[in-house]
Amino acid sequence: MSSDSLEKGYNPSGIEKKWYELWESKGFFAAEDKSDKQAYAIVIPPPNVTGVLHMGHALNITIQDIMCRYRRLNGDNVLWMPGTDHAGIATQNIVEKNLAAQGVSREELGREKFVEQVWKWKEKSGGAIINQLKRLGASCDWDRERFTMDQGLSAAVRKVFVELYNQGLIYQGQYIINWCPRCTTALSDLEVEYEDQDSFLYYITYPFENSRNGLVVATTRPETMFGDTAVAVNPEDERHRNLVEQEVCLPLTGKKIPIIRDAYVDTEFGTGALKVTPAHDPNDFTLGEKHSLKRIKVIDDNGNMMENTGKFAGLDRFECRKAAVAALEEQGLLVKTEPLQNSVGHCYRCKTVVEPSLSKQWFVKVAPLAQEASDAVKNGQTKIIPDNWSKTYFEWMDNIRDWCISRQIWWGHRIPVWNCARCGAVMVEETDPDRCSSCGAREIAQESDVLDTWFSSALWPFSTMGWPEKTDLLKTFYPTASLVTGFDILFFWVARMMMMGTRFMGDVPFKDVYIHALVRDENGKKMSKSKGNVIDPIKVIDHYGADAFRFTLAAFAAQGRDVKMSENRVEGYRNFVNKLWNAARFSLMHLEADNGDIEYNNLSLADQWILSRTAATASAVSQGIESYRFNDAASAVYQFVWHEFCDWYLEAIKPALYEKEGVEKKKLARAVLEKVLESSLVMLHPFMPFVTEEIWSMLPSVEGSVMHAGFPGRTGGLSAMQADTVENDMGFLFEVISGIRNIRSEIKIKPSTLLSIRVHTTDQAEQRIIETNRSVVENLARVESLVFSSNNTSTTASAAAVVKNTTVHVLLEGVIDFDKEETRLSKEIEKITKELLSVSKRLNNESFLDKAPEDVVEKVKEQQADLETKNDKLHLNLARLKEMKH
RNA sequence: GGGCGAAUAACUCAGCUGGGAGAGUGCAACCCUUACAAGGUUGAAGUCACAGGUUCGAGCCCUGUUUCGCCCACCA
Numbered sequence: 029m030s031s032d033s034l035e036k037g038y039n040p041s042g043i044e045k046k047w048y049e050l051w052e053s054k055g056f057f058a059a060e061d062k063s064d065k066q067a068y069a070i071v072i073p074p075p076n077v078t079g080v081l082h083m084g085h086a087l088n089i090t091i092q093d094i095m096c097r098y099r100r101l102n103g104d105n106v107l108w109m110p111g112t113d114h115a116g117i118a119t120q121n122i123v124e125k126n127l128a129a130q131g132v133s134r135e136e137l138g139r140e141k142f143v144e145q146v147w148k149w150k151e152k153s154g155g156a157i158i159n160q161l162k163r164l165g166a167s168c169d170w171d172r173e174r175f176t177m178d179q180g181l182s183a184a185v186r187k188v189f190v191e192l193y194n195q196g197l198i199y200q201g202q203y204i205i206n207w208c209p210r211c212t213t214a215l216s217d218l219e220v221e222y223e224d225q226d227s228f229l230y231y232i233t234y235p236f237e238n239s240r241n242g243l244v245v246a247t248t249r250p251e252t253m254f255g256d257t258a259v260a261v262n263p264e265d266e267r268h269r270n271l272v273e274q275e276v277c278l279p280l281t282g283k284k285i286p287i288i289r290d291a292y293v294d295t296e297f298g299t300g301a302l303k304v305t306p307a308h309d310p311n312d313f314t315l316g317e318k319h320s321l322k323r324i325k326v327i328d329d330n331g332n333m334m335e336n337t338g339k340f341a342g343l344d345r346f347e348c349r350k351a352a353v354a355a356l357e358e359q360g361l362l363v364k365t366e367p368l369q370n371s372v373g374h375c376y377r378c379k380t381v382v383e384p385s386l387s388k389q390w391f392v393k394v395a396p397l398a399q400e401a402s403d404a405v406k407n408g409q410t411k412i413i414p415d416n417w418s419k420t421y422f423e424w425m426d427n428i429r430d431w432c433i434s435r436q437i438w439w440g441h442r443i444p445v446w447n448c449a450r451c452g453a454v455m456v457e458e459t460d461p462d463r464c465s466s467c468g469a470r471e472i473a474q475e476s477d478v479l480d481t482w483f484s485s486a487l488w489p490f491s492t493m494g495w496p497e498k499t500d501l502l503k504t505f506y507p508t509a510s511l512v513t514g515f516d517i518l519f520f521w522v523a524r525m526m527m528m529g530t531r532f533m534g535d536v537p538f539k540d541v542y543i544h545a546l547v548r549d550e551n552g553k554k555m556s557k558s559k560g561n562v563i564d565p566i567k568v569i570d571h572y573g574a575d576a577f578r579f580t581l582a583a584f585a586a587q588g589r590d591v592k593m594s595e596n597r598v599e600g601y602r603n604f605v606n607k608l609w610n611a612a613r614f615s616l617m618h619l620e621a622d623n624g625d626i627e628y629n630n631l632s633l634a635d636q637w638i639l640s641r642t643a644a645t646a647s648a649v650s651q652g653i654e655s656y657r658f659n660d661a662a663s664a665v666y667q668f669v670w671h672e673f674c675d676w677y678l679e680a681i682k683p684a685l686y687e688k689e690g691v692e693k694k695k696l697a698r699a700v701l702e703k704v705l706e707s708s709l710v711m712l713h714p715f716m717p718f719v720t721e722e723i724w725s726m727l728p729s730v731e732g733s734v735m736h737a738g739f740p741g742r743t744g745g746l747s748a749m750q751a752d753t754v755e756n757d758m759g760f761l762f763e764v765i766s767g768i769r770n771i772r773s774e775i776k777i778k779p780s781t782l783l784s785i786r787v788h789t790t791d792q793a794e795q796r797i798i799e800t801n802r803s804v805v806e807n808l809a810r811v812e813s814l815v816f817s818s819n820n821t822s823t824t825a826s827a828a829a830v831v832k833n834t835t836v837h838v839l840l841e842g843v844i845d846f847d848k849e850e851t852r853l854s855k856e857i858e859k860i861t862k863e864l865l866s867v868s869k870r871l872n873n874e875s876f877l878d879k880a881p882e883d884v885v886e887k888v889k890e891q892q893a894d895l896e897t898k899n900d901k902l903h904l905n906l907a908r909l910k911e912m913k914h
Numbered sequence: 915g916g917g918c919g920a921a922u923a924a925c926u927c928a929g930c931u932g933g934g935a936g937a938g939u940g941c942a943a944c945c946c947u948u949a950c951a952a953g954g955u956u957g958a959a960g961u962c963a964c965a966g967g968u969u970c971g972a973g974c975c976c977u978g979u980u981u982c983g984c985c986c987a988c989c990a
Contacts, residue, residue, distance in 0.1 A: 036949085036950070037950080037952065038952090222986095222987095229990085245990080246990065247990060260990095292988090293990085294989090294990080297989075297990065301990095303990075304990095305990095309990080310988055311988045311990075312988095312990085313988095314988075368989090369989090370989060370990090371989070416918065416919085419917075419918075420917075420918070420985070420986085423916090423917070423985095423986075424986075427986085427987085516985095518985095546984095583927095584926095584927085586927075590983085590984085591927095592926070592927090594926070596925095596938095596940095597926075597938075597939075599939095600938060600939065600952090601938095602952070603950095603953090604952090605952090606950070606952050606953095607949090607950065607952080607953085609949090609950080610949040610950035610952095610953085611949065611950080612949085613949050613950075614949030614950080616949090617949075655930085657930080659927090659928070660928085660930090663928075663938090666937090666938090667937085674949085674950085675954085678949080679954095682948095686948090766955095766956090769956065770955095770956065770957090772944095772955085773943080773944070773956040773957075774956075774957085776943090776944080778944080778945085779945050779947070779954095780945085780947080807947095810947075866934080870934095870970085873970060873971090874970085875969095875970040875971090876970040876971070877970085878970070879969085879970045879971090880933075880970060880971075881933090884933055884971095887933085888933085
C-alpha cells in the first residue's frame with residue numbers, strides 16, 4: 029500500500045497541470061462528428077480575444093464544464109465548441125493604443141497595414157484567456173477552436189449578409205444613430221450605456237423678429253442650437269394659444285426658424301417650448317421628419333463644432349456649450365439655469381458621451397426576424413431558464429428597433445458591398461467581384477465599413493460547425509442542447525442567435541438557454557477595475573486550487589440575479605477537497621487490488637445504509653445538474669461525502685476494518701468501501717475534476733480515467749423497500765449514539781472516559797439493531813460495556829436518553845452529577861412539551877381532522893404518540909433521579 | 915414611466931408544486947480518539963421586512979406598505 033506517499037494535506041499545484049495535459053493529449057475532450065451515442069453539444073460564449081478571465085467567465089465556464097463532464101460520464105458524445113470573438117472596437121482600441129505609444133496613428137499606417145498589425149497582435153497576445161480557461165479545467169474540444177474572423181466564419185457572415193440583403197432585410201439609409209466621437213464609429217442602441225448625470229437645464233430666449241420678446245426654450249444641450257430648424261409647442265398649451273408669430277430668430281446666428289405645433293411636446297416640462305435639432309437628437313429627428321424640417325449637422329465625427337457654427341467652429345462640443353451659454357448671457361438671452369439630473373448615453377467600449385448624429389448607415393430590419401425568434405420561445409422550441417427571463421426576452425423582441433450594423437472601424441468583417449464609380453450600381457456579393465456586374469467597369473470600390481461584432485457572434489452556433497457547408501457536425505449536433513450565459517448579453521447575443529438560427533437553419537440554435545447570475549464582490553457591488561474590488565480567478569486557483577474554486581461557484585450558482593463572491597467561502601470548499609483527500613488516504617490504507625464483490629445478503633447495516641445513501645445521492649446530483657440546480661447538486665454530494673461517508677460510515681466500519689469482528693466482516697466492508705469511494709469520486713468529478721482524477725489514479729483496483737467511469741446507478745442494489753428500512757434502522761442507531769454523546773457532553777464526562785451503558789427496550793427490532801451493531805455503538809460513543817436489561821427501574825445512578833421505545837442508561841457510579849442531569853432532563857422535557865402542545869393543538873382542531881389529507885393527519889398522530897412515549901420515559905427518569913438525590 | 919428581483923440565525927445564502935424552518939461560516943464548550951486541527955463531538959442562536967387576506971394550516975398563494983438592487987424606455 030502506497031499511503032506513505034500521500035501527503036497529509038492535498039496540494040493541488042502540479043497535479044492540475046499534469047492531469048489537464050494528459051486529458052488533452054489523449055483526446056478525452058474530443059467529440060465524434062458521427063456517432064451512435066447520444067449527442068450533446070454546447071457552444072461556448074466566445075470570450076473576446078482581448079479578454080482576461082474574470083469571475084463571470086469562471087462561473088459560466090464551470091457550469092458548462094460540469095454539464096459536459098456529467099454527460100460524458102453518462103456515455104454521451106459530447107461537443108463543447110470553443111473559440112474567441114474578434115471584438116471589433118475593443119480590439120482595435122487596444123492595438124491603436126499600442127501604436128500610439130510608439131507615436132503612430134492608424135491613419136498614418138493605413139487600413140491594410142493596420143489590420144495586419146491587429147492580426148499580429150491577435151497571434152501574439154490574443155486568446156490568452158484560452159489558457160486561463162484551461163486552468164479552470166474546461167474540457168472543450170480544443171482541436172475545433174474557432175475565431176469569429178477565421179475563413180469559415182467569414183464565409184458564413186458573407187452568406188448571411190447577402191441573403192438578408194436579398195430578402196430585403198438589410199438596407200442602407202440616412203438616420204439618426206449613436207455616434208462615438210472617440211471610436212469614430214456608429215454604435216447600435218444596445219451599445220450605448222445610459223447613466224444618470226448632474227446637468228443643467230438652460231432657459232434660452234428665442235426672440236421674435238424685431239422684438240425683445242420671444243419664446244423661451246429649455247435645453248440641456250445649448251451647443252446643438254446651431255442645428256435647430258424649428259421650435260415646437262403643444263397646440264393645446266394655453267400659454268402659446270394666442271401666439272401670432274410664425275417664426276423666431278435663432279440666437280447667435282440670426283437665422284429665422286419656424287414655430288411648429290405638435291402634441292409630442294410635453295407641456296409640463298420646462299417652458300413648453302422645445303428647440304428642434306433633427307440632426308442631433310433622435311426625437312427631434314422624428315419630429316423633423318413629420319414636419320419636413322431641414323437636418324443640419326453641426327458637430328463633426330470627432331465631436332467638434334463644424335464650420336457652419338461660425339466663431340464656435342473647431343470647439344469641442346462641451347467647450348462650445350460653455351462658450352455658447354456665455355455668449356447668450358452676454359446678449360441677455362439666457363433667462364435662467366437650473367440643475368437637472370438626466371440620463372446621458374456613453375459608449376460601452378470607451379465610456380465617451382455618445383453623440384446622436386445624422387449618418388448614412390447599414391441596418392437590419394429586425395421585426396420579421398424577431399417575430400420568428402419570439403415564436404420559437406413561445407411555442408417551447410427553446411426554453412429559457414429561469415423562466416421569468418422569457419418575459420424580458422419577449423418584451424425586447426416586441427419593441428425592437430432596427431439594428432445598425434455598420435461600424436466605421438477597420439477591424440472586422442468588411443461589408444460585402446461594392447459600388448461602381450461609373451454607373452453607380454450596387455453589388456452585394458459573397459465573393460469579391462472584379463468588375464461592375466451591370467456596366468463591366470473595373471472602377472468598383474468596396475464599402476469601407478465593417479460589421480458590428482455581434483453580427484458574426486449571432487451565427488456562432490452554426491458557423492462554428494461548418495455552415496454553410498452541410499457538415500456531419502451540424503447534422504449531429506445542431507440544435508445544441510444548452511446555451512449558458514449571463515443575462516447581460518441576453519439581447520446582444522442570445523436574442524440575435526435566436527433570430528439568425530431560426531432564419532438560416534430553420535431551427536432554433538439551442539433547446540435550453542440557462543441564464544446564470546452575475547458575480548459581484550462580497551458587498552454585492554459589480555467587480556470593476558476602477559473600484560479595485562476585482563478578485564482574479566487565477567489567483568484564487570493558485571491559492572486554493574481549481575477544484576475548490578469550481579465547487580464554490582457551483583454551490584453559489586443558485587438561480588438568481590447575482591452571487592457574492594468571498595474568499596472565505598472558497599476556503600471552506602478547499603477544506604472539503606482536503607477532507608475528500610484524507611478520506612481517500614484512509615481508504616487506501618485498507619483497500620487492496622482485489623476487494624471482492626459485494627455480497628448483498630451479508631452486508632452490515634452500515635454497509636447497506638451507505639449504499640442506499642450513495643444511490644440517493646447519485647440521483648440527487650443527476651437531478652440537480654439536469655435541472656440547472658447546481659447548488660442542489662453540489663450540496664447533495666457535499667453532505668453525502670462529508671457527513672454521511674466520512675463522519676458516519678468510515679467511523680462505523682472501523683471495527684470491521686480493524687478486524688474486531690472477524691475476517692469475513694472485514695472483507696465485506698472493504699468491498700463496499702471501495703465501491704462507495706469510487707462512486708463518490710465519479711459524482712464529484714464534474715465539480716472537482718482534478719482531485720478526483722488524482723485519487724482515482726491511486727486506487728489499486730481501477731484502470732483508466734475517472735472521466736470514463738460511468739455515472740453511479742441510482743438504486744445501489746437495494747430495493748426501495750429495503751432502502752427505507754435500512755435508513756430507518758440506521759437513523760435509530762444514530763439517535764442512540766447521539767443520545768449517549770449528548771449525555772457525555774452535557775454532564776461533562778471526559779471524552780477519554782469509557783462508558784458503561786444499560787439498554788432497556790420494549791421493542792424487539794430496536795434491541796436487535798443495537799445488538800447486531802454493538803461494536804458500532806461502542807466505537808462511536810466510546811462505550812466499554814453495553815448490556816440489555818428487561819428491567820427499566822434502576823437502582824444505580826444513571827443518565828438516560830430516550831429513543832423511540834428504547835431507553836439508554838449511561839451508568840454513572842461515582843461520577844454522576846445529579847444537578848446537571850436534572851437540568852438536562854428538564855430541558856429536554858420542556859422541549860418535548862412544547863412540541864407536544866403544538867401537535868395536540870392541531871389534533872384537537874376538528875377542521876384539521878376533517879379537511880387535511882389523511883396521510884398528513886396520520887403523520888401528526890404518529891408524531892404525537894412518539895412524543896408522548898418519550899415524554900413519559902423522561903418524566904420517569906426525572907422522578908427516579910430526584911428520588912436518588914435524597 | 916414600464917418590467918424584474920431581493921428582504922429567512924451574527925454573516926453569506928438554500929428552502930422547486932402550501933404541512934410546521936435548513937446549510938456553510940462565525941460563536942460557545944470539550945477533545946491532538948491510530949484519514950484529516952484545513953479535523954472531531956456537543957450546544958446556543960430565527961415573530962421567515964411590515965400590515966391585511968385566502969386556507970384546517972402560509973417563509974411559500976393574494977392585496978397593500980417600506981427598504982434595497984437591476985433592466986428597459988424618445989426624462990427637451
